[in-house]
Amino acid sequence: MTKNKKILILFLYLGLILIFLICTIFQVPCLFKTIFNIPCPACGIGRAVNLILQFKFIESFKLSILAQPTLLILFLILIIDILDLIKHQDKLTNLLNKITNNYHFIIIYLFLSWIVNLIRFI
Numbered sequence: 001m002t003k004n005k006k007i008l009i010l011f012l013y014l015g016l017i018l019i020f021l022i023c024t025i026f027q028v029p030c031l032f033k034t035i036f037n038i039p040c041p042a043c044g045i046g047r048a049v050n051l052i053l054q055f056k057f058i059e060s061f062k063l064s065i066l067a068q069p070t071l072l073i074l075f076l077i078l079i080i081d082i083l084d085l086i087k088h089q090d091k092l093t094n095l096l097n098k099i100t101n102n103y104h105f106i107i108i109y110l111f112l113s114w115i116v117n118l119i120r121f122i
Helices: 004-023 032-037 045-053 057-063 069-089 091-101 103-120
Strands: none
Touching: 004 032, 004 045, 004 069, 045 069, 057 069, 069 091, 091 103
């Protein structure tokens, strides 16, 4: 992966973090839940991330089973991208290939999260 692509990925992640923070601060409601009146697979993830930042990991996991693994993966990608830029390596491509090659696990996990959210009606 070229240096420009790595920098682009870094800025995209920082942009996503900014959008997430803005949505969390202004408590933007879930569009899916607003339209269909049922929770989406990611419903509760913003509140769960807030609980993680307060070191309330159990409460966070009870609210959203997606928050902790998603934050871990995003944090790893961000760190690896920064290290790749500093050390002129290409480990990010390998990580992204592993994630995309195992997409079926992500789909199963999203589906399980949705079932849990539907049962809890978060």
